[in-house]
Amino acid sequence: MKDEVLYSFWRCYLQKSKQAYCNRPAGETVKALSVRESSTDVDSEPERPSLLHLLSLSESEGDLLTDCSFASSMSKVSESTSIYSGSVDGSLYLMKNQKEKLRMTMPTTLSFCYMALLWLREPITLSELLRFVVEGHIPYLNVFQHFPEKMKLCGLDLKIFCVESWPVYEEVYNKMLELAVFLDLPRFPDITDSCFLHPDMLCIKYLMEANLPDELHNWTCRVVKKIGIGEVDFLTLVPGNKSTRKVKYDILAAAVIVVVLKLLFLLDDHYEWLLSDLAEERNKNNKEGGLYFEFKKWYEVVKHSLDVEQKKLDEERAKYLWRCEKPLFYSVKNKSRVLKRRQMVVNLQNQFGKLSGSVRRAEKPNPSSFQLRWSEENTDGSCFHGHSLKGILQEKCGLLTAMNPDYWLCTVKLCNEKLCGHLAHYREEDFPQSYHFVLRLFSFLLRIQPSYIHDEVCMIEHKLFNKKLYKKLKYNTVLRK
Amino acid sequence: MDSFLEEEEDEEAAVGRKRSPAAPAGSTLQPPLHLPFLPVLLHQPASSHENKVNFKKSKEACLSYIQDAMLQKQWKRAAEFLTFYVESLEKDYSREPISPSEMIWRIGTEILCHHSHSSMKEFNCFVEQMKTLGVKRYLKVCLEHVFHLLCNGQIDEAYQNLSLAESWRFGEQTALQDKEMKLIQAYRGLLDYYSWSKQKNVLLERGLDGFADLSVEQEMHSCFRKAAVNLKEIIKIPGVWDLFVKCYVDLLEFYGDHNEARQVLNEYAYNSKFPANPNAHVYLYQFLKRQGESKKSVISALKILHDIVPSHELMIDFNTMLQKSKKRKKRRLGLEVIFAALDYAGWKENVKAWSCLARQVKQIVISEKHLDWIKQEWNSRKDWWPAFHFSRYLAKRNWQENKNLSYEKALVAGILLGKDGKYFKYVSHQGCKAQVKRFRILKKFVNRRNPVYLRISGLSDSSVQP
Numbered sequence: 001m002k003d004e005v006l007y008s009f010w011r012c013y014l015q016k017s018k019q020a021y022c023n024r025p026a027g028e029t030v031k032a033l034s035v036r037e038s039s040t041d042v043d044s045e046p047e048r049p050s051l052l053h054l055l056s057l058s059e060s061e062g063d064l065l066t067d068c069s070f071a072s073s074m075s076k077v078s079e080s081t082s083i084y085s086g087s088v089d090g091s092l093y094l095m096k097n098q099k100e101k102l103r104m105t106m107p108t109t110l111s112f113c114y115m116a117l118l119w120l121r122e123p124i125t126l127s128e129l130l131r132f133v134v135e136g137h138i139p140y141l142n143v144f145q146h147f148p149e150k151m152k153l154c155g156l157d158l159k160i161f162c163v164e165s166w167p168v169y170e171e172v173y174n175k176m177l178e179l180a181v182f183l184d185l186p187r188f189p190d191i192t193d194s195c196f197l198h199p200d201m202l203c204i205k206y207l208m209e210a211n212l213p214d215e216l217h218n219w220t221c222r223v224v225k226k227i228g229i230g231e232v233d234f235l236t237l238v239p240g241n242k243s244t245r246k247v248k249y250d251i252l253a254a255a256v257i258v259v260v261l262k263l264l265f266l267l268d269d270h271y272e273w274l275l276s277d278l279a280e281e282r283n284k285n286n287k288e289g290g291l292y293f294e295f296k297k298w299y300e301v302v303k304h305s306l307d308v309e310q311k312k313l314d315e316e317r318a319k320y321l322w323r324c325e326k327p328l329f330y331s332v333k334n335k336s337r338v339l340k341r342r343q344m345v346v347n348l349q350n351q352f353g354k355l356s357g358s359v360r361r362a363e364k365p366n367p368s369s370f371q372l373r374w375s376e377e378n379t380d381g382s383c384f385h386g387h388s389l390k391g392i393l394q395e396k397c398g399l400l401t402a403m404n405p406d407y408w409l410c411t412v413k414l415c416n417e418k419l420c421g422h423l424a425h426y427r428e429e430d431f432p433q434s435y436h437f438v439l440r441l442f443s444f445l446l447r448i449q450p451s452y453i454h455d456e457v458c459m460i461e462h463k464l465f466n467k468k469l470y471k472k473l474k475y476n477t478v479l480r481k
Numbered sequence: 482m483d484s485f486l487e488e489e490e491d492e493e494a495a496v497g498r499k500r501s502p503a504a505p506a507g508s509t510l511q512p513p514l515h516l517p518f519l520p521v522l523l524h525q526p527a528s529s530h531e532n533k534v535n536f537k538k539s540k541e542a543c544l545s546y547i548q549d550a551m552l553q554k555q556w557k558r559a560a561e562f563l564t565f566y567v568e569s570l571e572k573d574y575s576r577e578p579i580s581p582s583e584m585i586w587r588i589g590t591e592i593l594c595h596h597s598h599s600s601m602k603e604f605n606c607f608v609e610q611m612k613t614l615g616v617k618r619y620l621k622v623c624l625e626h627v628f629h630l631l632c633n634g635q636i637d638e639a640y641q642n643l644s645l646a647e648s649w650r651f652g653e654q655t656a657l658q659d660k661e662m663k664l665i666q667a668y669r670g671l672l673d674y675y676s677w678s679k680q681k682n683v684l685l686e687r688g689l690d691g692f693a694d695l696s697v698e699q700e701m702h703s704c705f706r707k708a709a710v711n712l713k714e715i716i717k718i719p720g721v722w723d724l725f726v727k728c729y730v731d732l733l734e735f736y737g738d739h740n741e742a743r744q745v746l747n748e749y750a751y752n753s754k755f756p757a758n759p760n761a762h763v764y765l766y767q768f769l770k771r772q773g774e775s776k777k778s779v780i781s782a783l784k785i786l787h788d789i790v791p792s793h794e795l796m797i798d799f800n801t802m803l804q805k806s807k808k809r810k811k812r813r814l815g816l817e818v819i820f821a822a823l824d825y826a827g828w829k830e831n832v833k834a835w836s837c838l839a840r841q842v843k844q845i846v847i848s849e850k851h852l853d854w855i856k857q858e859w860n861s862r863k864d865w866w867p868a869f870h871f872s873r874y875l876a877k878r879n880w881q882e883n884k885n886l887s888y889e890k891a892l893v894a895g896i897l898l899g900k901d902g903k904y905f906k907y908v909s910h911q912g913c914k915a916q917v918k919r920f921r922i923l924k925k926f927v928n929r930r931n932p933v934y935l936r937i938s939g940l941s942d943s944s945v946q947p
Contacts, residue, residue: 165535317534318542319565341571344610348567348585351607355596356561 009116012183106140107167111176118176118237119188123196125250126173127446128369134166134447137367142324162328169248169448177246180239191235191249198235199224202253209445210257211302211374213293213387219260227463229256248456254442255456259464261438262457264392265295266404269432275403279391292391293384299437301382305372306441313444371445409465410458424458426451540569540581547588556596563588570614582614586622594629601633616654620646620661627668636672643669663715667725670711674728677704681735705732716745719754726764739772750782759793762786766795776802780811787818792825800837804844813854816841820858829870830879835889842896846933856937859897863938866897871904880911888912888919895927899934 110133114126133140144161180188191197203220207213224230235247265272276295283292323345328338374383393400410431411424428436428450439450446453462469543566550559566588569581589607593599608626612619623646630639646665649655655662680701712729716722726749733742746768750761766782783799796818803815819838828834845851859866871894879887887908895905905927912920 165533168533314542315546317539318546318562320534320539321565321568322536322539323568323571338571344614345567345570347610348570348589348607349564351603352560352564352567352589352592355592355598356557356564 009112009119009183013112013179106143106161106163107172108175108179110140110167110172111179114172115176115179118197121189121191121195121197125197125202126169126248127250127448130167130169130172131447132367135367140167141322142326144328145324145326164322169446169452173246173248177239180237183239185239188237188239190232192232193230197249199230199249199253199256202249203256205369206253206257206442206445208374208385209370209372210441211298211372211382211384212257212261213389214385215293215387215389216257216260216264219264220256223256223260223263223460223464227460229460229463245459248452250446251448251452251456252460254446254453255460258435258438258442258453258457259460262435263407264389264402264404265434266406266408267432267434267438268408269434271404271406272434275392278403282391286391288388290386290388291381293387293389294391297381298384299434301384302441303437306444309372310444407465409461410454412469414458414462422451423455424451426454536569536572540566544584551588551591554595556592559588560592560596563592580615582611583618586611586614586618590625590629601630601635604629605638616651617657619649619651619654620658620665623649624661624664624668627665636675640669640672643672663718666711667715667722670708670715671725671728673704673708674712674732677701677708677732680704705736708732713745716749719752719756721756721758722749723758723760723764726761730764730768734768734771742768743772750785757789759786759790762789763793763795776806780806784814787821791818791821792827793822796822797833797837800841804837804841809851812841813851816845816854816858820862823870824862830883830886832883832886832889835886835893839889839892842893846896846930849933852933852936855896859937863897867902870894871898871902873903873907876904876907880908884917888923891920892923892927895923896930896934897937899938900927900931 110129114129117124117129129138132138139146141163143163193200195201200217200221203224204217207216207220221230228234229247229252234244235249237246238244261267265275272295276297279292279294280296283294286292323342325342374385376383376386390400392403394403414423415425417423426439436450439453442453443450543562547559547562547566550556550562563585566581567585570585572581574580589611590604593604593607605626608622608629612622612626615622623642627639627642627646630636630642643665647662647669680697684697684701709729709732712725712732715725716729726745730742730745733739733745746761746765749755749758750765755761762782762785766779766786769779769782780799780802783795783802786793786795787799800815800819800822803811803818806812806815819834819841822828823834823838842855845855870890876887879890891905891908891912894902895909898905900906909920909924909927913924
């Protein structure tokens with residue numbers, strides 16, 4: 001199924017960009033085209049990717065688990081093409097062409113993948129996809145290693161295939177939207193309550209990962225329901241519809257959790273600690289058996305783990321190896337130089353590797369959805385999933401409500417996204433430390449900048465308090481008159 | 482709080498509610514106050530690409546980890562990160578000021594020097610690779626390699642490397658790296674000198690037995706020639722070449738070419754193009770002394786040394802020499818020299834220095850001529866020398882530790898500060914108590930000469946005679 005979806009997207013793309021599959025392609029013939037499938041699910045089995053030769057219009061299968069990559073199609077047959085000039089239209093590709101803006105780049109291939117995954121409503125978010133790319137489970141960095149022997153890569157192809165930076169969430173996401181519009185896709189399949197990408201479902205996942213009590217899920221569901229972001233029409237992607245705000249499911253879910261935490265704990269660097277002390281008191285007198293959730297304890301445990309993981313991540317980032325055994329060279333002339341350099345690099349790596357003492361782990365750990373794991377079996381009490389929120393709630397009219405009567409808005413007025421690029425501008429100094437910590441936690445889990453989550457939080461808050469804000473503004477304008 | 486989520490009907494009642502649920506206190510009620518909403522102009526939104534992790538950024542991060550590890554002397558960790566950093570050799574960094582190859586060379590050298598598991602063999606292998614990396618640094622790398630070999634006692638390898646480096650030619654690079662080439666030649670000359678002196682010693686030992694080994698002698702002479710050529714060259718360039726000068730002069734003296742030696746030393750000491758170097762004058766002085774030159778030239782050599790480094794250890798000899806002179810000016814200079822030397826803390830406990838001063842002061846006092854010399858010298862020092870040299874604490878300590886020192890100092894103190902000065906009083910009292918003869922003589926002497934003190938310190942009429 002996946003083959004078909006991606007394959008048809010690909011064909012559509014080529015058709016639209018007049019590179020193939022049409023009566024008058026921009027080029028004349030097509031050399032080769034390879035489309036590979038990505039399978040990133042933990043649950044699914046490795047798919048067999050398909051190699052497509054458009055000339056023969058037949059499909060053959062390869063054995064490799066690789067990412068979506070693409071080949072070049074010829075535009076002009078030039079006589080002087082030698083083996084080392086690389087793909088014939090590499091130069092054409094890199095020329096800025098006004099007419100066809102959507103040239104393929106490595107990040108765009110990821111956009112393609114994500115689009116297909118979204119269409120299929122697979123249980124994987126964009127942030128997870130990008131994380132797998134960075135962790136190396138999806139070949140992206142030196143993907144040419146997996147190309148067949150016949151396809152030699154050099155010359156200007158290098159600029160396309162030689163990756164020297166990791167893709168950025170925003171970039172991939174926006175490109176995906178552009179692609180959807182470009183391909184004239186219809187409304188995507190509906191995202192309903194039972195779908196993984198629905199905020200309720202994603203909230204469960206993130207609550208688990210953030211080691212927060214399961215009871216918070218009730219609150220997130222209520223927030224989602226109240227502001228209507230659980231509606232099918234809100235969540236489903238309709239390409240070309242410029243009026244609706246495009247939904248980033250993972251960031252949205254994280255933002256909902258942040259808002260709920262703010263609602264319950266206020267997170268102004270004072271109240272949450274007071275509340276925590278209160279919960280502690282209550283815990284002492286607690287006869288029910290289940291522990292009450294204490295913010296302080298949670299903070300200590302999670303902060304510790306977060307710092308450890310963050311440090312590891314930073315070191316990993318410093319240790320990225322961008323080049324691989326198969327060196328790339330621009331032309332015959334610098335082939336020997338490149339090979340010599342490569343040899344020297346390998347020698348040095350060996351020499352110092354011996355001195356570094358540690359054995360580099362040979363296998364990568366399997367890809368996993370969860371980065372932080374908390375187990376109930378641990379006796380040290382570091383798992384908060386089962387904790388009850390009763391410690392911070394109070395009885396009122398037969399219902400349990402939060403004790404916190406206040407709330408602070410992240411921003412009173414939202415910016416114009418078209419002008420600023422963001423709904424709000426986040427600076428760490430301007431906000432309470434607890435808030436910043438929560439943002440930091442989720443930005444680590446999603447591998448994005450805290451400001452994106454902050455944007456979504458602002459958006460949710462404005463939806464939540466819309467009536468009150470609107471009323472106040474109206475009241476103010478009335479006053480002025 | 483629940484009300485926000487559940488009850489819509491409360492909207493009407495909300496107006497009448499006391500607490501303001503939504504906004505933080507005072508935000509929308511007082512128009513001027515705005516919460517974290519900043520004017521677009523002031524706060525540029527952070528671009529999404531700001532934190533893009535790319536090749537250069539990750540290598541920069543890697544480098545900072547290496548630096549941290551090295552500063553904390555965690556060599557294993559530094560080596561580990563270096564393995565990830567060496568990749569940057571494959572990327573073009575020609576626009577940056579410092580290239581990764583230089584970084585890798587320097588960092589790698591440090592790690593290999595300090596790491597417990599590294600050996601000379603590994604080091605040599607590494608340096609060989611570094612030599613091929615950057616042609617602009619070739620000679621520098623060679624030179625540092627040689628230094629390292631010398632530090633580890635591998636003189637022959639060092640010599641081989643120097644010879645190899647000397648014969649290196651690479652188009653215009655050879656001209657650009659001229660300075661390093663000169664240094665390489667100079668060091669080779671130095672190693673030639675070293676082998677020359679080894680052979681010389683061998684010959685001298687054997688020479689006592691009577692038979693001369695011709696081949697060794699010839700070798701020795703050839704070493705001399707090689708060394709002399711190179712050393713002479715480097716000394717021509719303005720700079721600090723103490724080691725080379727010494728060796729060269731040694732060679733010249735052995736072969737009897739004193740004129741050349743003198744010329745070289747004069748050049749080294751007096752040529753204004755060369756940086757001011759006290760050692761140059763020391764060498765010149767030593768040479769002149771060896772040659773038995775006239776007092777005048779010796780003194781002039783030392784005078785410059787006094788000007789540059791008043792606290793130099795040769796000042797004692799200088800003072801001794803000057804005291805003996807018949808010329809008044811010279812003796813005056815001698816007094817100045819010894820006072821200047823004792824201004825420095827390093828001389829505080831030096832018996833010889835104090836004895837020189839004591840002798841001269843005593844002589845002046847006895848002759849009663851030139852008391853104004855002492856007065857002049859003392860003028861600038863009377864504010865701080867008493868606390869510096871003649872405190873009561875020092876008196877006790879000097880007495881306990883070194884009687885000779887206390888004796889000399891007491892003499893000086895007695896003349897300069899009078900018989901009632903703390904130092905003199907204490908020491909002489911102790912000395913007389915211990916019934917040491919010279920202290921009693923000292924006491925009498927100073928007591929008799931007290932008017933001199935008064936004259937020096939300007940407390941009485943200068944014409945008073947004892």
